[in-house]
Amino acid sequence: MGHTHHEAAGIAPAVSSVGAKYVEPSATRILQRGEKVDDLFNRNITTPYFVQRLSERAYFFNGGFYTTTFYIGETGVLLLDAPEGQAKNILAAIAEVTSLPVTAIVYSHNHADHILSTAEVIEASRAAGVTEVRIIASTKTAEKMEFLKCTLPAPTETVAWPKATFKFDNVTVRFDGFERAAHCDDAGTFLLVEEKVVHLPDLLNGDQPPFWRFGTAENTVYYRLNITQLGDLDWIHHVGGHGNVGGKEDIAFVKQYLDDLDLAVAEGMKTVKFGMVEDIKQYNNHAALMVPWLGTLSKHVVDQLRPKYGKYYGFEFSVPSHAEMVTLSAISYR
Known part of the structure:
Protein backbone atom coordinates (compact mmCIF):
# COMPACT_ATOMS: atom_id res chain seq x y z
CA MET A 1 0.00 0.00 0.00
CA GLY A 2 1.51 3.31 -1.06
CA HIS A 3 -1.26 5.91 -0.84
CA THR A 4 -0.66 9.22 0.93
CA HIS A 5 -4.18 10.17 2.03
CA HIS A 6 -6.06 9.43 5.23
CA GLU A 7 -9.32 7.60 4.63
CA ALA A 8 -12.15 8.70 6.93
CA ALA A 9 -15.81 7.83 6.52
CA GLY A 10 -18.01 10.68 5.35
CA ILE A 11 -15.33 13.35 4.89
CA ALA A 12 -12.67 14.23 2.36
CA PRO A 13 -9.41 12.50 3.25
CA ALA A 14 -6.71 14.61 4.87
CA VAL A 15 -3.39 14.81 3.08
CA SER A 16 -0.21 13.53 4.71
CA SER A 17 1.79 16.43 6.10
CA VAL A 18 5.06 14.60 5.34
CA GLY A 19 4.26 12.59 2.21
CA ALA A 20 4.00 9.40 4.24
CA LYS A 248 12.21 12.99 12.02
CA GLU A 249 10.28 14.26 8.99
CA ASP A 250 7.55 15.38 11.41
CA ILE A 251 10.09 17.47 13.34
CA ALA A 252 11.03 19.29 10.13
CA PHE A 253 7.38 19.82 9.19
CA VAL A 254 6.44 21.31 12.56
CA LYS A 255 9.48 23.61 12.60
CA GLN A 256 8.46 24.96 9.19
CA TYR A 257 4.88 25.37 10.40
CA LEU A 258 6.09 27.34 13.42
CA ASP A 259 8.16 29.60 11.16
CA ASP A 260 5.14 30.28 8.95
CA LEU A 261 2.89 30.80 11.96
CA ASP A 262 5.28 33.35 13.47
CA LEU A 263 5.42 35.28 10.20
CA ALA A 264 1.63 35.25 9.83
CA VAL A 265 1.14 36.47 13.40
CA ALA A 266 3.69 39.27 12.94
CA GLU A 267 1.94 40.38 9.75
CA GLY A 268 -1.46 40.14 11.43
CA MET A 269 -0.37 42.27 14.37
CA LYS A 270 0.56 45.02 11.91
CA THR A 271 -2.64 44.65 9.85
CA VAL A 272 -5.45 44.10 12.37
CA LYS A 273 -6.23 47.26 14.32
CA PHE A 274 -6.21 46.92 18.11
CA GLY A 275 -9.20 47.97 20.22
CA MET A 276 -11.90 47.93 17.52
CA VAL A 277 -14.79 48.40 19.96
CA GLU A 278 -17.43 51.06 19.33
CA ASP A 279 -18.39 51.63 22.94
CA ILE A 280 -16.21 50.00 25.61
CA LYS A 281 -18.39 51.50 28.37
CA GLN A 282 -21.13 48.95 27.70
CA TYR A 283 -18.77 46.15 28.75
CA ASN A 284 -17.33 47.81 31.86
CA ASN A 285 -14.14 45.81 31.31
CA HIS A 286 -11.02 46.62 29.33
CA ALA A 287 -10.80 42.99 28.14
CA ALA A 288 -13.23 44.24 25.47
CA LEU A 289 -10.21 45.89 23.85
CA MET A 290 -8.19 42.68 23.75
CA VAL A 291 -10.57 39.79 23.15
CA PRO A 292 -12.28 40.95 19.91
CA TRP A 293 -8.89 41.98 18.51
CA LEU A 294 -7.40 38.61 19.34
CA GLY A 295 -10.29 36.80 17.67
CA THR A 296 -10.09 38.94 14.53
CA LEU A 297 -6.31 38.58 14.34
CA SER A 298 -6.58 34.81 14.80
CA LYS A 299 -9.02 34.56 11.91
CA HIS A 300 -6.66 36.65 9.79
CA VAL A 301 -3.74 34.32 10.57
CA VAL A 302 -5.78 31.20 9.84
CA ASP A 303 -6.82 32.64 6.48
CA GLN A 304 -3.17 33.37 5.70
CA LEU A 305 -2.08 29.82 6.52
CA ARG A 306 -5.02 27.95 4.97
CA PRO A 307 -3.66 27.80 1.38
CA LYS A 308 -0.56 25.91 2.59
CA TYR A 309 -1.85 24.01 5.63
CA GLY A 310 -5.64 23.81 5.31
CA LYS A 311 -5.53 20.33 3.78
CA TYR A 312 -3.89 18.81 6.85
CA TYR A 313 -5.55 16.99 9.74
CA GLY A 314 -7.05 19.26 12.41
CA PHE A 315 -6.26 22.57 10.73
CA GLU A 316 -9.59 24.34 11.31
CA PHE A 317 -9.87 23.19 14.93
CA SER A 318 -6.28 23.67 16.06
CA VAL A 319 -4.73 26.61 14.22
CA PRO A 320 -6.98 29.39 15.64
CA SER A 321 -5.74 28.50 19.12
CA HIS A 322 -2.13 28.51 17.89
CA ALA A 323 -2.58 32.00 16.46
CA GLU A 324 -4.00 33.34 19.72
CA MET A 325 -1.30 31.74 21.88
CA VAL A 326 1.59 32.92 19.69
CA THR A 327 0.10 36.41 19.60
CA LEU A 328 -0.10 36.55 23.39
CA SER A 329 3.51 35.32 23.65
CA ALA A 330 4.61 37.95 21.11
CA ILE A 331 2.99 40.65 23.23
CA SER A 332 4.67 39.39 26.40
CA TYR A 333 8.19 38.63 25.15
CA ARG A 334 9.96 41.27 23.07
Whole structure:
Protein backbone atom coordinates (compact mmCIF):
# COMPACT_ATOMS: atom_id res chain seq x y z
CA MET A 1 0.00 0.00 0.00
CA GLY A 2 1.51 3.31 -1.06
CA HIS A 3 -1.26 5.91 -0.84
CA THR A 4 -0.66 9.22 0.93
CA HIS A 5 -4.18 10.17 2.03
CA HIS A 6 -6.06 9.43 5.23
CA GLU A 7 -9.32 7.60 4.63
CA ALA A 8 -12.15 8.70 6.93
CA ALA A 9 -15.81 7.83 6.52
CA GLY A 10 -18.01 10.68 5.35
CA ILE A 11 -15.33 13.35 4.89
CA ALA A 12 -12.67 14.23 2.36
CA PRO A 13 -9.41 12.50 3.25
CA ALA A 14 -6.71 14.61 4.87
CA VAL A 15 -3.39 14.81 3.08
CA SER A 16 -0.21 13.53 4.71
CA SER A 17 1.79 16.43 6.10
CA VAL A 18 5.06 14.60 5.34
CA GLY A 19 4.26 12.59 2.21
CA ALA A 20 4.00 9.40 4.24
CA LYS A 21 3.47 5.97 2.78
CA TYR A 22 0.41 4.57 4.55
CA VAL A 23 0.37 0.90 5.57
CA GLU A 24 -2.05 -1.28 7.49
CA PRO A 25 -1.00 -1.78 11.13
CA SER A 26 0.88 -4.97 11.87
CA ALA A 27 1.89 -6.51 15.18
CA THR A 28 4.62 -8.51 13.42
CA ARG A 29 6.05 -6.31 10.66
CA ILE A 30 8.40 -3.54 11.79
CA LEU A 31 7.32 -0.10 10.59
CA GLN A 32 9.87 1.42 8.22
CA ARG A 33 11.12 5.01 8.02
CA GLY A 34 8.63 7.21 6.17
CA GLU A 35 5.68 4.91 6.86
CA LYS A 36 2.56 5.74 8.86
CA VAL A 37 -0.48 3.74 9.91
CA ASP A 38 -3.32 4.20 7.42
CA ASP A 39 -6.90 5.30 8.11
CA LEU A 40 -5.98 6.42 11.62
CA PHE A 41 -8.99 8.60 12.46
CA ASN A 42 -11.45 6.00 11.22
CA ARG A 43 -9.65 3.22 13.08
CA ASN A 44 -10.00 5.20 16.31
CA ILE A 45 -13.76 5.52 15.97
CA THR A 46 -14.54 2.03 14.63
CA THR A 47 -12.11 -0.35 16.36
CA PRO A 48 -11.15 -0.68 20.05
CA TYR A 49 -7.39 -0.70 19.43
CA PHE A 50 -4.55 -1.83 17.22
CA VAL A 51 -0.87 -2.69 17.63
CA GLN A 52 2.02 -1.69 15.39
CA ARG A 53 5.50 -3.14 15.77
CA LEU A 54 8.16 -0.41 15.79
CA SER A 55 11.38 -2.34 16.36
CA GLU A 56 12.63 -5.74 17.43
CA ARG A 57 11.00 -5.45 20.86
CA ALA A 58 9.08 -2.14 21.00
CA TYR A 59 5.42 -1.70 20.00
CA PHE A 60 2.97 1.14 19.38
CA PHE A 61 -0.48 0.86 20.97
CA ASN A 62 -3.43 2.92 19.70
CA GLY A 63 -6.89 2.94 21.24
CA GLY A 64 -9.56 5.61 21.70
CA PHE A 65 -7.31 8.38 20.30
CA TYR A 66 -4.63 7.47 22.84
CA THR A 67 -1.27 5.98 21.97
CA THR A 68 1.49 4.53 24.08
CA THR A 69 4.59 2.35 23.92
CA PHE A 70 5.41 -1.07 25.33
CA TYR A 71 8.65 -3.04 25.28
CA ILE A 72 8.88 -6.84 25.57
CA GLY A 73 11.86 -7.90 27.64
CA GLU A 74 13.18 -11.31 28.56
CA THR A 75 11.24 -11.53 31.82
CA GLY A 76 8.40 -9.05 31.49
CA VAL A 77 6.89 -6.05 29.72
CA LEU A 78 7.77 -2.39 30.21
CA LEU A 79 4.74 -0.14 29.63
CA LEU A 80 5.34 3.56 29.08
CA ASP A 81 2.15 5.18 30.42
CA ALA A 82 -1.25 3.57 30.94
CA PRO A 83 -3.79 5.94 29.34
CA GLU A 84 -7.24 6.55 30.76
CA GLY A 85 -9.90 3.98 29.90
CA GLN A 86 -7.47 1.77 27.98
CA ALA A 87 -6.38 -0.88 30.52
CA LYS A 88 -8.29 -3.78 28.97
CA ASN A 89 -7.26 -2.80 25.46
CA ILE A 90 -3.60 -2.40 26.44
CA LEU A 91 -3.54 -5.79 28.14
CA ALA A 92 -5.23 -7.37 25.11
CA ALA A 93 -2.72 -5.69 22.80
CA ILE A 94 0.24 -6.95 24.82
CA ALA A 95 -1.26 -10.45 24.90
CA GLU A 96 -1.30 -10.44 21.08
CA VAL A 97 2.49 -10.51 20.99
CA THR A 98 3.64 -12.03 24.30
CA SER A 99 2.44 -14.07 27.25
CA LEU A 100 4.67 -12.10 29.62
CA PRO A 101 3.02 -9.79 32.18
CA VAL A 102 3.68 -6.09 32.70
CA THR A 103 6.43 -5.81 35.30
CA ALA A 104 7.22 -2.09 35.03
CA ILE A 105 5.28 1.09 34.17
CA VAL A 106 6.79 4.49 33.37
CA TYR A 107 4.99 7.72 34.14
CA SER A 108 5.96 10.19 31.41
CA HIS A 109 4.40 13.10 33.32
CA ASN A 110 1.75 13.76 35.95
CA HIS A 111 -1.34 14.19 33.79
CA ALA A 112 -4.03 11.74 34.80
CA ASP A 113 -5.29 10.96 31.31
CA HIS A 114 -1.97 9.27 30.48
CA ILE A 115 -1.53 7.23 33.68
CA LEU A 116 -5.05 6.63 35.02
CA SER A 117 -5.16 2.95 34.02
CA THR A 118 -2.08 2.07 36.08
CA ALA A 119 -3.98 0.44 38.97
CA GLU A 120 -5.91 -1.85 36.60
CA VAL A 121 -2.73 -2.93 34.83
CA ILE A 122 -1.03 -3.63 38.16
CA GLU A 123 -4.02 -5.69 39.29
CA ALA A 124 -3.76 -7.83 36.15
CA SER A 125 -0.03 -8.33 36.70
CA ARG A 126 -0.56 -9.40 40.28
CA ALA A 127 -3.18 -11.88 39.13
CA ALA A 128 -0.51 -13.26 36.77
CA GLY A 129 1.88 -13.78 39.68
CA VAL A 130 3.93 -10.57 39.68
CA THR A 131 4.54 -9.66 43.31
CA GLU A 132 5.65 -6.09 42.67
CA VAL A 133 5.27 -3.93 39.56
CA ARG A 134 7.92 -1.22 39.25
CA ILE A 135 6.48 2.28 38.79
CA ILE A 136 9.18 4.55 37.42
CA ALA A 137 9.02 8.35 37.17
CA SER A 138 11.37 11.30 37.17
CA THR A 139 12.06 12.92 40.51
CA LYS A 140 10.17 15.99 39.33
CA THR A 141 7.06 13.94 38.47
CA ALA A 142 7.21 12.11 41.81
CA GLU A 143 7.58 15.37 43.73
CA LYS A 144 4.75 16.96 41.77
CA MET A 145 2.43 14.02 42.49
CA GLU A 146 3.20 14.28 46.20
CA PHE A 147 2.75 18.06 46.24
CA LEU A 148 -0.64 17.82 44.49
CA LYS A 149 -1.69 14.88 46.69
CA CYS A 150 -2.23 12.70 43.62
CA THR A 151 -4.39 9.64 44.39
CA LEU A 152 -2.91 7.45 41.63
CA PRO A 153 -0.32 4.77 42.48
CA ALA A 154 2.89 6.46 43.56
CA PRO A 155 6.22 5.76 41.86
CA THR A 156 8.24 2.99 43.50
CA GLU A 157 11.49 4.34 42.06
CA THR A 158 12.66 7.57 40.46
CA VAL A 159 15.18 8.68 37.85
CA ALA A 160 17.10 11.88 38.47
CA TRP A 161 15.98 15.13 36.86
CA PRO A 162 16.95 16.32 34.32
CA LYS A 163 19.00 13.44 32.87
CA ALA A 164 19.36 9.79 33.83
CA THR A 165 19.31 6.25 32.49
CA PHE A 166 17.96 2.99 33.81
CA LYS A 167 17.84 -0.58 32.59
CA PHE A 168 14.86 -2.81 31.93
CA ASP A 169 16.10 -6.28 31.07
CA ASN A 170 18.26 -5.73 27.98
CA VAL A 171 17.17 -2.21 27.05
CA THR A 172 18.66 1.09 28.20
CA VAL A 173 16.07 3.77 28.89
CA ARG A 174 17.41 7.31 28.67
CA PHE A 175 15.46 10.11 30.33
CA ASP A 176 15.87 13.76 29.33
CA GLY A 177 13.74 16.31 31.15
CA PHE A 178 13.02 19.64 29.48
CA GLU A 179 14.82 22.43 31.30
CA ARG A 180 12.04 24.71 30.07
CA ALA A 181 9.00 22.61 29.27
CA ALA A 182 6.04 23.69 27.18
CA HIS A 183 3.44 21.03 27.93
CA CYS A 184 3.92 20.87 31.71
CA ASP A 185 6.79 21.40 34.11
CA ASP A 186 7.62 17.70 34.60
CA ALA A 187 7.61 16.72 30.90
CA GLY A 188 10.54 14.83 29.40
CA THR A 189 11.53 12.20 26.87
CA PHE A 190 12.00 8.48 27.51
CA LEU A 191 14.20 6.93 24.83
CA LEU A 192 14.53 3.16 24.35
CA VAL A 193 18.13 3.51 23.24
CA GLU A 194 18.78 0.20 21.47
CA GLU A 195 15.33 0.19 19.86
CA LYS A 196 15.56 3.83 18.67
CA VAL A 197 12.02 4.51 19.86
CA VAL A 198 11.26 7.64 21.89
CA HIS A 199 8.16 8.13 24.05
CA LEU A 200 6.94 11.68 24.66
CA PRO A 201 3.21 12.43 24.87
CA ASP A 202 1.48 15.73 24.16
CA LEU A 203 4.17 17.65 22.29
CA LEU A 204 4.17 16.32 18.73
CA ASN A 205 1.76 13.99 16.95
CA GLY A 206 2.91 12.42 13.70
CA ASP A 207 1.42 13.48 10.37
CA GLN A 208 -0.37 16.65 11.47
CA PRO A 209 0.12 20.22 12.63
CA PRO A 210 0.31 20.61 16.41
CA PHE A 211 -2.85 19.69 18.30
CA TRP A 212 -5.25 22.30 19.73
CA ARG A 213 -3.44 24.80 21.98
CA PHE A 214 -0.15 23.08 21.10
CA GLY A 215 -1.26 19.93 22.92
CA THR A 216 -2.72 22.03 25.77
CA ALA A 217 0.73 23.49 26.44
CA GLU A 218 1.04 25.32 29.72
CA ASN A 219 3.86 27.52 28.39
CA THR A 220 3.76 28.07 24.64
CA VAL A 221 6.94 30.11 24.46
CA TYR A 222 9.09 27.01 25.01
CA TYR A 223 7.34 24.81 22.46
CA ARG A 224 9.91 25.23 19.69
CA LEU A 225 12.78 24.54 22.11
CA ASN A 226 11.18 21.25 23.10
CA ILE A 227 10.59 20.23 19.47
CA THR A 228 14.29 20.88 18.80
CA GLN A 229 15.40 18.87 21.84
CA LEU A 230 13.22 15.95 20.78
CA GLY A 231 14.57 16.09 17.24
CA ASP A 232 18.18 16.10 18.43
CA LEU A 233 17.84 12.67 20.07
CA ASP A 234 18.80 9.48 18.22
CA TRP A 235 15.54 7.78 17.28
CA ILE A 236 13.59 6.44 14.32
CA HIS A 237 10.05 6.32 15.72
CA HIS A 238 8.31 8.70 18.14
CA VAL A 239 5.17 7.88 20.13
CA GLY A 240 3.33 11.11 20.86
CA GLY A 241 0.35 10.06 22.96
CA HIS A 242 -2.52 10.77 20.56
CA GLY A 243 -1.68 10.68 16.83
CA ASN A 244 0.24 8.67 14.26
CA VAL A 245 3.74 7.32 14.70
CA GLY A 246 6.20 10.19 14.40
CA GLY A 247 9.46 10.42 12.48
CA LYS A 248 12.21 12.99 12.02
CA GLU A 249 10.28 14.26 8.99
CA ASP A 250 7.55 15.38 11.41
CA ILE A 251 10.09 17.47 13.34
CA ALA A 252 11.03 19.29 10.13
CA PHE A 253 7.38 19.82 9.19
CA VAL A 254 6.44 21.31 12.56
CA LYS A 255 9.48 23.61 12.60
CA GLN A 256 8.46 24.96 9.19
CA TYR A 257 4.88 25.37 10.40
CA LEU A 258 6.09 27.34 13.42
CA ASP A 259 8.16 29.60 11.16
CA ASP A 260 5.14 30.28 8.95
CA LEU A 261 2.89 30.80 11.96
CA ASP A 262 5.28 33.35 13.47
CA LEU A 263 5.42 35.28 10.20
CA ALA A 264 1.63 35.25 9.83
CA VAL A 265 1.14 36.47 13.40
CA ALA A 266 3.69 39.27 12.94
CA GLU A 267 1.94 40.38 9.75
CA GLY A 268 -1.46 40.14 11.43
CA MET A 269 -0.37 42.27 14.37
CA LYS A 270 0.56 45.02 11.91
CA THR A 271 -2.64 44.65 9.85
CA VAL A 272 -5.45 44.10 12.37
CA LYS A 273 -6.23 47.26 14.32
CA PHE A 274 -6.21 46.92 18.11
CA GLY A 275 -9.20 47.97 20.22
CA MET A 276 -11.90 47.93 17.52
CA VAL A 277 -14.79 48.40 19.96
CA GLU A 278 -17.43 51.06 19.33
CA ASP A 279 -18.39 51.63 22.94
CA ILE A 280 -16.21 50.00 25.61
CA LYS A 281 -18.39 51.50 28.37
CA GLN A 282 -21.13 48.95 27.70
CA TYR A 283 -18.77 46.15 28.75
CA ASN A 284 -17.33 47.81 31.86
CA ASN A 285 -14.14 45.81 31.31
CA HIS A 286 -11.02 46.62 29.33
CA ALA A 287 -10.80 42.99 28.14
CA ALA A 288 -13.23 44.24 25.47
CA LEU A 289 -10.21 45.89 23.85
CA MET A 290 -8.19 42.68 23.75
CA VAL A 291 -10.57 39.79 23.15
CA PRO A 292 -12.28 40.95 19.91
CA TRP A 293 -8.89 41.98 18.51
CA LEU A 294 -7.40 38.61 19.34
CA GLY A 295 -10.29 36.80 17.67
CA THR A 296 -10.09 38.94 14.53
CA LEU A 297 -6.31 38.58 14.34
CA SER A 298 -6.58 34.81 14.80
CA LYS A 299 -9.02 34.56 11.91
CA HIS A 300 -6.66 36.65 9.79
CA VAL A 301 -3.74 34.32 10.57
CA VAL A 302 -5.78 31.20 9.84
CA ASP A 303 -6.82 32.64 6.48
CA GLN A 304 -3.17 33.37 5.70
CA LEU A 305 -2.08 29.82 6.52
CA ARG A 306 -5.02 27.95 4.97
CA PRO A 307 -3.66 27.80 1.38
CA LYS A 308 -0.56 25.91 2.59
CA TYR A 309 -1.85 24.01 5.63
CA GLY A 310 -5.64 23.81 5.31
CA LYS A 311 -5.53 20.33 3.78
CA TYR A 312 -3.89 18.81 6.85
CA TYR A 313 -5.55 16.99 9.74
CA GLY A 314 -7.05 19.26 12.41
CA PHE A 315 -6.26 22.57 10.73
CA GLU A 316 -9.59 24.34 11.31
CA PHE A 317 -9.87 23.19 14.93
CA SER A 318 -6.28 23.67 16.06
CA VAL A 319 -4.73 26.61 14.22
CA PRO A 320 -6.98 29.39 15.64
CA SER A 321 -5.74 28.50 19.12
CA HIS A 322 -2.13 28.51 17.89
CA ALA A 323 -2.58 32.00 16.46
CA GLU A 324 -4.00 33.34 19.72
CA MET A 325 -1.30 31.74 21.88
CA VAL A 326 1.59 32.92 19.69
CA THR A 327 0.10 36.41 19.60
CA LEU A 328 -0.10 36.55 23.39
CA SER A 329 3.51 35.32 23.65
CA ALA A 330 4.61 37.95 21.11
CA ILE A 331 2.99 40.65 23.23
CA SER A 332 4.67 39.39 26.40
CA TYR A 333 8.19 38.63 25.15
CA ARG A 334 9.96 41.27 23.07
